[in-house]
Amino acid sequence: MRLSKRGEYGLRAMIVLAEPVDKNAMPVVQIKEIAQREQISPKFLEQILLALKNAGLLHSKMGVGGGYYLARSPREITLGQVFRVLDGPVAPIKCVSQMSYEPCGCPDEQTCGLRQVMGDVRNAIADILDNTSLADVVKRQSTVRKKLGIK
Amino acid sequence: MRLSKRGEYGLRAMIVLAEPVDKNAMPVVQIKEIAQREQISPKFLEQILLALKNAGLLHSKMGVGGGYYLARSPREITLGQVFRVLDGPVAPIKCVSQMSYEPCGCPDEQTCGLRQVMGDVRNAIADILDNTSLADVVKRQSTVRKKLGIK
DNA sequence: TTAAAAGTATACTAGTACTATAGACTTTAT
DNA sequence: ATAAAGTCTATAGTACTAGTATACTTTTAA
Numbered sequence A, B: 001m002r003l004s005k006r007g008e009y010g011l012r013a014m015i016v017l018a019e020p021v022d023k024n025a026m027p028v029v030q031i032k033e034i035a036q037r038e039q040i041s042p043k044f045l046e047q048i049l050l051a052l053k054n055a056g057l058l059h060s061k062m063g064v065g066g067g068y069y070l071a072r073s074p075r076e077i078t079l080g081q082v083f084r085v086l087d088g089p090v091a092p093i094k095c096v097s098q099m100s101y102e103p104c105g106c107p108d109e110q111t112c113g114l115r116q117v118m119g120d121v122r123n124a125i126a127d128i129l130d131n132t133s134l135a136d137v138v139k140r141q142s143t144v145r146k147k148l149g150i151k
Numbered sequence C: 001t002t003a004a005a006a007g008t009a010t011a012c013t014a015g016t017a018c019t020a021t022a023g024a025c026t027t028t029a030t
Numbered sequence D: 001a002t003a004a005a006g007t008c009t010a011t012a013g014t015a016c017t018a019g020t021a022t023a024c025t026t027t028t029a030a
Helices: A005-018 A031-038 A042-054 A079-087 A113-130 A134-148 B005-018 B031-038 B042-054 B079-087 B113-130 B134-148
Strands: A058-061 A067-070 B058-061 B067-070
Touching: A005 A031, A005 A042, A005 A067, A005 A079, A005 A134, A005 B113, A031 A042, A031 A067, A042 A058, A042 A079, A079 A113, A113 B005, A113 B113, A113 B134, A134 B113, B005 B031, B005 B042, B005 B067, B005 B079, B005 B134, B031 B042, B031 B067, B042 B058, B042 B079, B079 B113
Parallel strands: none
Antiparallel strands: A058 A067, B058 B067
16 A cells, blocks of 8 residues: 555645635635645646546536536545545555455465455555545644644 | 565565474575475565565575575564565655655645544554564464365 | 585566656636 | 636656576585
């Protein structure tokens, strides 16, 4: 479960989009703005957001005043969903992947001790990523900010 | 935490070396034998075992009748130790790595929600890998074999 | 003492993934 | 009509992966 820059930027952008904005009916945010706030190359971010859109996690509005917005409530989008779109399976090795299994080359999968342990690792990672929503992250951030007396 | 072939082969080899042999004083195993049993290119395995030796996890004996053997008891070698030699840090992102920290580019590390979650992931992975020894894996394998009535 | 077995060390390579960058195109508000 | 904004595809440099290849050293046994 290595987080690539692609995955990192995508997750950061999704978290930005999940932050509570002034109660507009449609809190559309432009690529440019996200890129600036998070110090990301706008052109690179473009590709990433497009991928998230094609995966159904984001919607967009073209033209003047357009931008991106979450396809569902922040409570209903998990980090696991975003991660899998951008960085693929969560499992450290294909033979323990739930979403995209493939055999590795070991003599006997059933009795392979390494596979058992890696299965545990996969489950530990998936437990966290699939049970943490964008809303959870935003909440956690603001808790820390309060504790530190920031903003 | 993606397990490369290098890491996979190395871990598999270490598990083989941890399996209980006839009670010889020094259970030395040759590269060739491990490579055959685990279906690994001998030349590739050579590099991997050498790296593990230079890291102090294996010892070797040159010449006729030589080979590799564990530097310590299987109980005292963890999967985490082996993994880090071959595949580097366990953390999904550098800014949460305990063993080899580096800042990522986020605006503020202290309040970065993504970083907090990735820290949890790192800890979950490290908990498993650093608390599972080669002996544990061997034991688990034989338990499964018994349950299945194999060999 | 010499040949063969075994590990040591380094260099090289083909393929793939990562991290962007670039440019042309489409849609929409004003 | 124009400018703002997203869409789509191609390309490029770099690093990493998974090996291969080759030459060398140490050790044992005949």
